[in-house]
Amino acid sequence: MSLPKLTVNEFKERIIDKLKSDYVKDIHEACENDIYYIISSIVNEEILPQWHATQQKYKEKNCKQVYYLSMEFLVGSLLESNLLNCGLLEQSNQALEMLGFKPEKIYAQEHDAGLGNGGLGRLAACFLDSLSSLYYAGHGYGIRYRYGLFEQRIIHGNQLELPDYWLKNRYPWESRKEDEAVCIHFHGDVHMFKKNDGSLEFKYKNTDKVMAVPYDIPVVGYQNDVINTLRLWSAESVYQEEDLTGDGSQYYHDLDHQHSIEQITGFLYPDDSSHEGKELRLKQQYFLVSSSIQNIIKNFKRNQKLSLSHLSEKVVIQINDTHPSLAIPELMRILLDEEHFSWESAWEVTTKVIAYTNHTTLSEALETWPKGMMQHLLPRIYMIIDEINERFCKGIWFDHEELREQIPELAIIAHEQIHMARLSIVGSFSVNGVARIHTEILKKKEMKHFYTLFPDRFNNKTNGITHRRWLLQVNPKLSNLITDVIGPKWVQRPKQLISLLKYSKDTSFLEKVDQVKRENKIRLANIIHERTGILVDDQSIFDVQIKRLHEYKRQLLNIFHIIYLYNELKEHPNLDITPRTFIFAAKAAPSYHLAKEVIKLIHTVASIVNYDSDIQGKLKVIFLENYNVSLAEKIIPAADISEQISTASKEASGTGNMKMMMNGAITVGTLDGANIEINDLVGDQNMFIFGLTADEVLDYYHHGGYNATDIYNTDDRVKRILDQLNQGEFGSHEIEFKDIYYNILYHNDPYFVLKDFEPYLETHELVERAYRDRLTWLNMSVTNIAYSGKFSSDRTIQEYATDIWKIKPV
Known part of the structure; x- marks a missing residue:
């Protein structure tokens, strides 16, 4: 059963009637913002009875x-998503067009x-x-x-x-x-x-x-x-x-x-x-x-006759x-x-x-609070934490003699920190x-020591994304194409996307997939032009890295690769490379100086590369400001390459890798987070893996043996890039990017940018070769879409429900 549907005409009439009753306006007087609020109101009226009914059902079932x-x-933004989930998106789109409005402009009114x-x-x-x-x-x-x-x-x-x-x-x-x-x-x-x-x-x-x-x-x-x-x-x-x-x-x-x-x-x-x-x-x-x-x-x-001792039931x-x-x-x-x-x-x-x-392995991200602050702000809560800690530490002392020396590493309150x-x-x-x-x-x-104490508590739940928003809503043309060949059941059961493998070598289907990607790239190219004034080649490779700006995510490795390509093209202007558009979007934490320096470097490189006629438009560097969900929804369907290049062991999972995979982008990535599970499914032949493994990274951290200066002294490409930074070649004055330079060479490149630089370059050579063979590339693309159903959050939630929460569908 689903919500009662309005017809297109009924939807249109509701808009006109509400405009008159709520705004005292005719349709030709209405602005886009008026229409946004009216459609939101219609959706709310449709869902409100079901909202009450859902709560009532939970009470009756006592679940x-x-x-x-x-x-x-x-x-x-929720309007388009709510329309989709109500089964009213198509009616809304058609009604708006009949009334002379562009649906995307109306939905964009929502902040x-x-x-x-x-x-x-x-x-x-x-x-x-x-x-x-x-x-x-x-x-x-x-x-x-x-x-x-x-x-x-x-x-x-x-x-x-x-x-x-x-x-x-x-x-x-x-x-x-x-x-x-x-x-x-x-x-x-x-x-x-x-x-x-x-x-x-x-x-x-x-x-x-x-x-x-x-x-x-x-x-x-x-x-x-x-x-x-x-x-x-x-x-x-x-x-x-x-x-x-x-x-x-x-x-x-x-x-x-x-x-x-x-x-x-x-x-x-x-x-x-x-x-x-x-x-x-x-x-x-x-x-x-x-x-x-x-x-x-x-x-x-x-709602319960049970006592609170039965709360967990x-x-x-x-x-x-x-x-x-x-x-x-x-x-x-x-x-x-x-x-x-x-x-x-x-x-x-x-x-x-x-x-x-748990969402992190980064020690600096594991949260602690000063004991004194907790005592002052939350005195009773502190007393309870102190008692939990006392009982826990006593339990280790008496029941786990082998862990007594580890108590300072296990204690909830240690070194005046909680x-x-x-x-x-x-x-x-x-x-x-x-x-x-x-x-x-x-x-x-x-x-490790907590796992020794509580082995049964630890379990894995690989992240997922809702395919309804990240494929059905953001890429309707691709969704319709998928439904045309495998039927609509994949929308309810996303793992059925695997049926696309039957069409991964079907030339007619691949050409249609290619056409959808081209249209999405034209749309993004128009957005880029509107927002930045820069014209990009929609037939170039759209190489995308969109995520929070952090050293471990290594936007720096990406920009070093761009500088390398620029240097090559300056020396060999007729070099035969497929044109590339590098697309970044990211926010840096306001007090994160090095991350903000990387943003500045991206823009400085862009200001040189984008306007140098010597390189014949073969490279473009785009940074789209104010990254958010709505911007991601526009970029992801157009991506050819998904950059997932974190230092191995640092990215807990990642979900951008899943969103771009689901839209047919090919991953260039390290063996980190969910990249490994993507790789297990699609195989080495359908993504581009490079760089140190997590074990190698952790071994360097624990035992040493890595020296960034050695790479600087032995790799001319690396030396040239770092010298360009140090000597102010990219920047208006010489000290512009010295902090990046010193962090790499004098803090021994903490995220192994230089160590992974050569394998990253070699991997991009393979990307170039694969992209030129259109049918091979499209086969890779469709294979990624086919396996992406595994990364629907529906699968993740079913695992939580079965293994952890012990709940059933109502």
């Missing part, structure tokens, strides 16, 4: 529910929700889509940030950060639920009392109170009547207007206090270079988990990385202090309810990595 806690949900940054947040959004589409009772809990990460502007090649006030205009998908607000407590004093039965009781006084007000966003399943909920919490003052009276000084004090409360949900990533910024980030994390867990327990008590809480790991002590606090459980009973419930996903990954492992029943190699590195290296 176990999943709550996915994440500090980020990178949902992108991407500023609720996330990179892969972790986008993964959370894909998971919610799959939960609804597969009939699972699963909901998201996050924060309603008023400002997203930042709007990126490039001025003279430098990244400039502007506020991303994405809520400036009304957001049509959210519903405020003031009656379900909860109170959060910070600071204050904890008083401990001994009761007559010998148990302890805790009371808090003088706390700072903050109201958490929920805003609900519907998560629409694919044409199946299931609407789950993404609940976002907004921090508001507990003061009413009448409290803001009295003398002027009190009024301004109250306003200041109100402002500090609103700051909690003000910014996605507060600047944490100061103590105040760090404390604000910790406040955000506790605000999310306290409001969410209070809400979960309230729902359980309202009806509730599972998945924490997305360590950011929501305070869920563990917060659930303990509620069970101990409000529900009067014993420690042992509360711990048993907590460790049966909470599951933890280690959140350790807390997450100790307080959960499941610990999963997000790609096979990532999980193995956790088990054998990064978390």
